[in-house]
Amino acid sequence: MNAPTPLIAGNWKMNGTAGALAEAQAIKAGAPASGVRVALCPPATLVERMSRALAGGGVIIGGQDCHAEPSGAFTGDVSAEMLADAGASLVILGHSERRAGHGESDSDVVAKVEAALRGGLEPIICVGETLDEREAGRAIEVVTRQVRGSLPASLAGKAFTVAYEPVWAIGTGLTPSSDDIVEIHQAIRATLREMFGAGGDGPAILYGGSVKPGNAAEILGLPEVGGALVGGASLKAADFLAIVAGAPKA
Ligand code: PGA
DSSP states (O other): OOOOOOEEEEEOOSOOOGGGHHHHHHHHHHSOSSSSEEEEEOOHHHHHHHHHHTTTSSOEEEESOOBSSSSSSOTTOOBHHHHHHTTOOEEEESOHHHHHHSOOOHHHHHHHHHHHHHHTOEEEEEEOOOHHHHHTTOHHHHHHHHHHHHOOGGGTTSOOEEEEOOGGGTTTSOOOOHHHHHHHHHHHHHHHHHHHGGGGGSSOEEEESSOOHHHHHHHHTSTTOOEEEESGGGSSHHHHHHHHHTSOOO
């Protein structure tokens, strides 16, 4: 099977008000027209405005989380259907900041992935070990267990992406060695093949955690790495576009 088109997705986390749309416009202006998919996942309050501001360009808009239900008495939550209605076509699910800060379990992530599919959103499902787990030699075990536990069988044949984001690398400036990234990506790929057969070859596996202009080309050049999920460095167009430029073109 051909390698999937690389995806470089920016996760703005809880950053950005109307003034930040200028950075998104600059990202739209500088994003390549083909060969790489570029996505921005702003806070929910900006999804609709960013979708309108970037209409007609190649940048895909995504959410950062969604509730498992389409609507109802869930104060403060946003559903997959609402994100799609606001112009999103992707959603990040199971980010470690949701798992750690909001107590999300693998089975919660499964329910959210089902919701994303129901709402017509392509899920980016995040997995990754903590520093304690890595130092205990348990990174592969933890990550493959999260993949098995967080991906429902209903993903078979659907467009989705897995993001390997070691918790200790997020926002810290630390990154795993290339060998460690390759080892985990290979373990994720093997798990996807166990779960989905030949369909497990299709989805891109992203790397996330302190991706910067200075390390992007090396990380994205690893054949196992199908793109990046970028936090801090996605807030500035110049940095994010430099990362996008480091992606090998499909
Ligand atoms: P970072 O965040 O690039 O700021 O380390 C990555 C992420 O949390 O997706």
